[in-house]
Amino acid sequence: MIDYGQFCTVARGAEVLCERWTPLVVRELMCGSTRFNDIRRGVPRMSGSLLAQRLRKLEEVGVVTRVQGTGPSAEYHLTGAGEELRPIVMALGHWGARWIGSRLKRGQLDAGFLMWDIRRFVHLDECPPGRCIVVHFRFTDAPEGERRWWLVIDQGTADLCRDNPGDEPTLVVECTVLALTEIWTGDREAEDSIRERRVRMTGGVRDARDLWRWLGRSAFAETRAAARG
The missing domain is CATH 1.10.10.10 (Winged helix-like DNA-binding domain superfamily/Winged helix DNA-binding domain)
Known part of the structure; x- marks a missing residue:
């Protein structure tokens, strides 16, 4: 110590x-x-x-x-x-979001951690009840073995799979790790990334619109979004 x-x-x-x-x-x-x-x-x-x-x-x-x-x-x-320690750690995160921002280096992008963070903060109360939602994420630039992920939301729980769970995907999201990280952390709006073709989505129009409400963003995203104006 x-x-x-x-x-x-x-x-x-x-x-x-x-x-x-x-x-x-x-x-x-x-x-x-x-x-x-x-x-x-x-x-x-x-x-x-x-x-x-x-x-x-x-x-x-x-x-x-x-x-x-x-x-x-x-x-x-x-x-x-x-x-x-909770308010101390949270304050550190908000400070980093406000003053450090993205400035992400290649080595700071991690598809596994990003998907794990997204999974645990899924807004289950926003997801349609009685329906199984499968979102297939495809990262074009992740290392082999971390390019494909399936987020399964069913019966009030969210699970993350590296292997195809077998159900037909509700949505397919294709992008770089950076593009999804920027949305998750509040550096970019999802709508802007989709319009710029940095994120490509396949599936129903309504589901594609609702996805970002289901996923939400990181605990510090609003601070980051406010800081960048």
């Missing part, structure tokens, strides 16, 4: 929260991930051994508690101290 050698509580707090990857691990817990593999899906470039190490340290300082889940795997939950 970092040791700044100061009694100042800013330094003491930073020792816990500011180690590499730790804020993102806390973010994943705040987003509802409780199992090790789910947390790792939100930080795919973090090694499993380092994630285990960070979770142990967060447990030692009282930010996380480890409990036995309903299955064979343990679950990780934020304690009261961990929940108090």
Whole structure:
């Protein structure tokens, strides 16, 4: 653990929260991930051994508690101290959206994380009840193995598949990872990207229009959209 050698509580707090990857691990817990593999899906470039190490340290300082889940795997939950980090992490995200913006480098684009983030924030209450919706995403520039994704919304849940689930797609969305990331983060409006042919959609006109209401955008997208004017 970092040791700044100061009694100042800013330094003491930073020792816990500011180690590499730790804020993102806390973010994943705040987003509802409780199992090790789910947390790792939100930080795919973090090694499993380092994630285990960070979770142990967060447990030692009282930010996380480890409990036995309903299955064979343990679950990780934020304690009261961990929940108090929520406004801090959210404020950091809004600050980044307002002042850092996109400025995305190629290495910062990740189809897997993007789709995982979209899946967990699907607006299930906006989706038509009693209907199975399958959205097939095709990324033209993603690495092999990450070019095709299926988002399945059915019976009040949203699942993400890398293999074809077999159902006829409601919609097919074809674009670059950057194009969908810009929509998700609030850097561009979906309508503009479609008009400019940066995003191409196949399916019913009404479904194509409603898709963006079903998906919504990231928690920081409105801040980013407001910042870019």
